[in-house]
Amino acid sequence: MDPLILSRWQFAITTIYHFFLVPLTLGLSILVAIFESRYVATRDETYKAMAKFWGKVFLINFAAGVVTGIVQEFHFGMNWSGYARFMGDIFGAPLALDSLLGFYLESVFLGLWIFGWEKLSRGLHLAAIWLVAIGALISAFWILTANSFMQNPVGYAIENGRAVMTDFWALASNPNLPYQFLHVLSAGISTAGFIVLGFSAWHLWKKKEAALALFQKSFKWAAIYALIGVVSVGLIGDAHGKFLARHQPMKISATEAIWETESPADLVLFAGIDEENQENGFQISLPKMLSFMLYNNFKGEVKGLTSLQAEAEVQYGPGDYIPPVTITFWAFRIMVGVGLLMVLLALLAVLKPKIKFLNKNRLLLWLLIPAMAMPYLASTSGWILTEEARQPWIVYGLQKVQDAVSPNLTTGDVLFSLVLFTVLLGTLIAITGWLMYKAGTAEPKSDQAAE
Amino acid sequence: MDLNTVWFILVAILFTGFFFLEGFDYGVGMLMPFLGKEDVERRSIINSIGPVWDGNEVWMITAGAALFASFPHVYATLFSAFYLALILMVVALILRGVGFEFRSKRAGKSWRTLWDWAIFTGSLLPAFLWGVTVANLLRGFAIQQDMNYYGGLIPLLNPYALLGGLVFVALFILHGANFLVLKAPEGIALRARKVALTGWIVATVLTVAFVVWTFLATDILTKSGLNGLIPAVLAALTLLLTGWLVRIGRSGWAFITGALTIVFATIMVFAGLYPRILISTLSPDWSLTIANASSSHYTLKVMTIVAAIFLPIVMAYQAWTYWVFRKRVGTGPEKLVY
Numbered sequence: 001m002d003p004l005i006l007s008r009w010q011f012a013i014t015t016i017y018h019f020f021l022v023p024l025t026l027g028l029s030i031l032v033a034i035f036e037s038r039y040v041a042t043r044d045e046t047y048k049a050m051a052k053f054w055g056k057v058f059l060i061n062f063a064a065g066v067v068t069g070i071v072q073e074f075h076f077g078m079n080w081s082g083y084a085r086f087m088g089d090i091f092g093a094p095l096a097l098d099s100l101l102g103f104y105l106e107s108v109f110l111g112l113w114i115f116g117w118e119k120l121s122r123g124l125h126l127a128a129i130w131l132v133a134i135g136a137l138i139s140a141f142w143i144l145t146a147n148s149f150m151q152n153p154v155g156y157a158i159e160n161g162r163a164v165m166t167d168f169w170a171l172a173s174n175p176n177l178p179y180q181f182l183h184v185l186s187a188g189i190s191t192a193g194f195i196v197l198g199f200s201a202w203h204l205w206k207k208k209e210a211a212l213a214l215f216q217k218s219f220k221w222a223a224i225y226a227l228i229g230v231v232s233v234g235l236i237g238d239a240h241g242k243f244l245a246r247h248q249p250m251k252i253s254a255t256e257a258i259w260e261t262e263s264p265a266d267l268v269l270f271a272g273i274d275e276e277n278q279e280n281g282f283q284i285s286l287p288k289m290l291s292f293m294l295y296n297n298f299k300g301e302v303k304g305l306t307s308l309q310a311e312a313e314v315q316y317g318p319g320d321y322i323p324p325v326t327i328t329f330w331a332f333r334i335m336v337g338v339g340l341l342m343v344l345l346a347l348l349a350v351l352k353p354k355i356k357f358l359n360k361n362r363l364l365l366w367l368l369i370p371a372m373a374m375p376y377l378a379s380t381s382g383w384i385l386t387e388e389a390r391q392p393w394i395v396y397g398l399q400k401v402q403d404a405v406s407p408n409l410t411t412g413d414v415l416f417s418l419v420l421f422t423v424l425l426g427t428l429i430a431i432t433g434w435l436m437y438k439a440g441t442a443e444p445k446s447d448q449a450a451e
Numbered sequence: 452m453d454l455n456t457v458w459f460i461l462v463a464i465l466f467t468g469f470f471f472l473e474g475f476d477y478g479v480g481m482l483m484p485f486l487g488k489e490d491v492e493r494r495s496i497i498n499s500i501g502p503v504w505d506g507n508e509v510w511m512i513t514a515g516a517a518l519f520a521s522f523p524h525v526y527a528t529l530f531s532a533f534y535l536a537l538i539l540m541v542v543a544l545i546l547r548g549v550g551f552e553f554r555s556k557r558a559g560k561s562w563r564t565l566w567d568w569a570i571f572t573g574s575l576l577p578a579f580l581w582g583v584t585v586a587n588l589l590r591g592f593a594i595q596q597d598m599n600y601y602g603g604l605i606p607l608l609n610p611y612a613l614l615g616g617l618v619f620v621a622l623f624i625l626h627g628a629n630f631l632v633l634k635a636p637e638g639i640a641l642r643a644r645k646v647a648l649t650g651w652i653v654a655t656v657l658t659v660a661f662v663v664w665t666f667l668a669t670d671i672l673t674k675s676g677l678n679g680l681i682p683a684v685l686a687a688l689t690l691l692l693t694g695w696l697v698r699i700g701r702s703g704w705a706f707i708t709g710a711l712t713i714v715f716a717t718i719m720v721f722a723g724l725y726p727r728i729l730i731s732t733l734s735p736d737w738s739l740t741i742a743n744a745s746s747s748h749y750t751l752k753v754m755t756i757v758a759a760i761f762l763p764i765v766m767a768y769q770a771w772t773y774w775v776f777r778k779r780v781g782t783g784p785e786k787l788v789y
Contacts, residue, residue: 063552066505067545073515074541077530081599084530088523089746093754096520099513100757104765107509111502112772115788119775164747406531408599417538424542428549435556 004405006414007079010421012387014071017425019383020376021065021432026140026185027192028058029133031225033126040126049214049444051129054196056439059114064432066107068425079414083394083404089164090156090171091146098142106135137185144180145172150395151386152176152247163398176247179240180386186232187382190342191375193226197349198372199440201365211444223349230342237339238293245294245302248396250312251389253305254323255332256290257283263301264291270333273326278306316397323391327384335381338374345371454751455741458521459728461758463721465514470581470713472507476500478627480547480574481620484567486631486642490560493567494787497551499634499780501789504551506769508544520754524598524744525728532592532600533584533607540580547573555789578623579616583607585720586615586661589671591730596737598744611664618661621654622713625693629706636782644697647705651694658690658716671723679723686715 032055039047073095076084084091109131116125149156155170156163165171200219204212245252252258257271259278267289272281291300303311305322312321349368352358394401479500487493500507519526530537546569554566590611593602628650631643662683666672672680689711696705724730728744731737745751780787 059552060556063549067548070512070544070548071541073512074530074537076519077515077526078534078537079531081527081531084519084523084527085598088519088526089750092516092520092523092526092746093750096513096516096754097757099509099516100761100765103512104506104509104769108503108506108765108769108772111505112775115498115502115776159747165750165753168749168753406527406534406599407597408531408601409534410603413534413603416535420538420542424545428545431553432549435553439556 001411001415003079003409003411003414004402006411006418007405007409008401010079010414010418011075012384013418013422014068014075014425015387016380016383017429018065018068018072019379020429021061021068022140023184023188023191023375023379024061024195025058025065026136026188027190027225027229028054028061028195029129029136030189031192031196031221032058033129033133034221036126036129040122046213046217049211050218053214053444054218055113055129057195057199057436059110060432060435060439062110064428067428071421071425079406079409080394080404081406081408083399085162086399086404087163087395089162090149093165093168094142094146094149094171098139098146102135102137102139102142104135106132106139109135140184140188141177141181144184145174145177148174148177148180150393151180151390153395153398158398163395176243179236179243183233183236183240183382186229186236187375187379189229190226190233190346191229191379193222193229193346194342194368194372194375195436195440196222197226197346197368201368202441205362205365205369214444219349220353223346223352226342227346227350230339230346234339234343237336242294242296248390249303250305250308250321250323251328251386252294253303253308254325254328254389255385256302257325257329258290258302258304259306260304261301261307262290262304264288264299265294265302266290267293268329271329273329275322275325278322319392319400321392323389328389331381331385331388335378335385338378338381342371342374342378345374454748454755455745456726457755458517458745458751459721459725459741461755461762462514462518462521463717464762465510465517466721467714467717469507469510469514470717471710472503472510473577474623474626474710474713475630476504476507476627477574477578478623478625479630480570480627481578481624482627482631482643482646484571486635486639486646490563491782491787492636492639493563494555494789495636495780495782496631496639497554497570497789498787499631501551502776503769503772505548506772508548517754517758521746521751522728522739522741522744523746525739528594528598528600528729528739528744529584532594532602533587533604535604536580536583536607540577543573543576543580545573546570547577551789575620578620582616582619583612585619586612588724588729589615589665589669589720591669591732591738593733594729594731594737594739595733598737598739611668614657614661614664618654618657621650621657622709622716625650625654626706626709626713629693629697629702629709632702633706634779636780638782640779644700644702647697651690651697655690655694659687662687669723671719674723677722677725679719682715682719682722686712686719689715 032051035047036051039051109128113128113132116128149171152174154174155165155167157166196218200215200222203215204219257268257273257280258265266285266287268283268285271283274281288298290302292298294300309321348358348364352364358364390396392400394404479496483493483496487496550566550569550573554563587607592600592607594600625647628643628647632640632647635643672678672683689708693705693708693712696708726741727738729739
């Protein structure tokens with residue numbers, strides 16, 4: 001195995017690990033800030049207890065998120081020095097902005113928040129958690145600015161074989177960016193909603209705590225929060241798809257397994273994909289639906305992968321420009337399928353107090369506990385989709401992954417680090433999950449309980 | 452002043468901030484299992500850096516990202532050259548980072564001991580490896596014409612570099628001990644002072660040996676124009692002063708002069724390198740300099756504006772957190788967060 005393949009595995013695995021943690025950080029920091037805001041506004045101690053209780057879950061997740069993020073930053077120089085040289089002029093800037101504008105804010109004020117309950121006034125302490133949430137948002141914004149460039153390059157020129165920035169504002173107002181940013185943010189909101197729902201459901205199901213009020217309130221808030229999150233994630237995702245149909249047609253055609261140009265195009269629900277012969281062995285499809293989803297009418301043409309391949313060869317020279325279709329096709333279907341289930345569950349959770357059957361029946365509570373896994377499944381699939389469907393490019397149309405890898409790495413080097421990271425970070429994620437389970441199912445401490 | 456030089460200075464400032472702030476964090480982490488006799492003591496030691504260590508670590512992350520943004524070739528060459536060393540450093544930082552958070556989450560003795568040693572290793576290894584890295588920067592390494600280094604890890608672990616690693620460890624232990632004298636509960640502070648007294652002797656011997664070796668084996672202190680000689684002398688003087696201040700019990704001043712030693716030593720490194728950033732031992736033409744390794748003028752301009760606005764803001768709010776948590780950590784377990 002050569003260092004390129006191993007480096008790709010390493011980056012994929014560590015990114016997925018990192019992205020296991022990031023959405024919850026984004027969503028839960030905001031939710032904890034909302035709870036504390038309610039406490040400051042109403043002086044209702046239950047909200048303070050909620051901020052503290054969910055704050056614990058948040059902190060465990062945050063710590064693991066930070067350290068897996070360091071791995072990501074170092075990777076660009078360690079394994080992808082070809083990329084760093086070619087793209088550094090553009091890519092380094094958002095990364096530095098991420099640290100300078102986002103990460104400092106997040107880290108410094110998180111320290112103040114954790115240690116400042118007694119030392120800061122209520123208002124300042126509340127400001128600290130909001131600044132943590134804002135820092136996390138700023139961080140996500142700049143990282144996705146960098147990623148959006150890789151999907152849809154803007155504001156650059158090629159000089160002496162390197163990409164150089166010509167327009168910073170174009171970079172920061174990349175038309176791909178609002179979709180990606182809001183999609184990730186609402187995924188974060190959904191994740192936090194489902195985690196708080198799940199643990200609250202666990203407590204309500206057990207029914208033996210002194211602090212039932214805390215979890216009833218948490219359940220209500222989290223249900224609405226989760227519903228807002230999953231509905232937005234779907235709407236934004238749909239709009240993003242329409243955008244990509246114009247800007248990254250290869251991505252759409254791979255995701256939908258459209259091999260030959262169709263006008264109008266059918267929506268393939270399920271298919272047996274044969275990448276070798278570039279066809280679907282069997283497929284179940286809805287007539288004209290794909291055209292409708294992409295263009296809001298039943299007429300539009302969707303180019304097939306084979307003709308996009310031919311176009312790409314004319315533009316970029318010989319090569320294989322079709323991304324791995326099977327992975328992207330199924331990643332998309334898992335993401336959407338799980339997402340739709342989440343909409344249903346969040347809706348039921350919101351309606352629970354209003355509908356007698358739901359309120360009396362404990363089935364919903366029971367369902368919401370395993371449902372905590374769903375946002376993770378969906379966002380991991382989403383991340384795999386967006387990165388796989390860009391292949392063979394690392395920067396769409398500008399640099400291929402094979403040209404980005406560091407030339408001086410040996411197989412032994414990367415094999416060592418790949419195994420080490422996979423095992424160590426895997427263990428770390430498992431411990432994080434276990435600690436979150438312990439924190440989420442613990443009885444609130446007496447000073448946290450709503451008395 | 453051209454923007455390339457501005458960014459060379461900004462990167463130097465970020466690394467100075469990193470070594471100054473993480474210096475005592477690493478020192479505290481290394482001393483924790485030895486100065487803390489029992490769990491409550493270890494907790495109070497961790498709590499002394501609890502509110503600030505994460506913000507301190509962002510200095511390293513920002514220094515790295517700023518290097519990437521301003522001198523992408525340096526980032527590419529350095530990080531791929533030190534691949535295995537950096538893998539170990541990242542692993543260490545991971546263990547340390549989650550250690551602070553995870554340790555307090557369960558009460559079991561073996562659980563806590565596990566994270567004690569994770570924090571210790573996670574503080575020792577990065578300190579040592581940064582020392583090794585900096586020493587290799589001073590002496591240069593075999594960078595080829597294509598800006599890449601193909602030599603692997605072993606040549607980077609030469610005796611000079613290993614001594615550099617030890618110097619970093621010793622200086623950070625001294626720095627961390629000085630910090631604990633000020634911040635830890637009285638009993639631990641007394642023990643920390645003893646460590647500072649002996650640690651100072653070790654740090655001084657190692658540092659003097661390293662500076663002499665640097666004088667003989669590199670041009671860092673002797674090259675014409677800007678060089679590292681004056682900052683090296685100032686680093687030595689402040690280090691001597693630190694020893695004296697520890698001895699007479701002026702612990703606040705000792706912390707400041709110890710910090711200045713680290714600051715001057717970092718300035719020595721960057722002043723001695725300028726205008727080179729990574730020295731090639733194969734040919735002076737293959738060294739990476741502020742001219743041939745930098746980003747475009749436009750990118751540097753954008754980043755200069757951003758840094759000029761936000762770096763002072765960051766420093767201000769971070770300084771404020773130190774003010775909020777200026778008091779000595781108490782001994783009562785109920786007061787401890789971690």
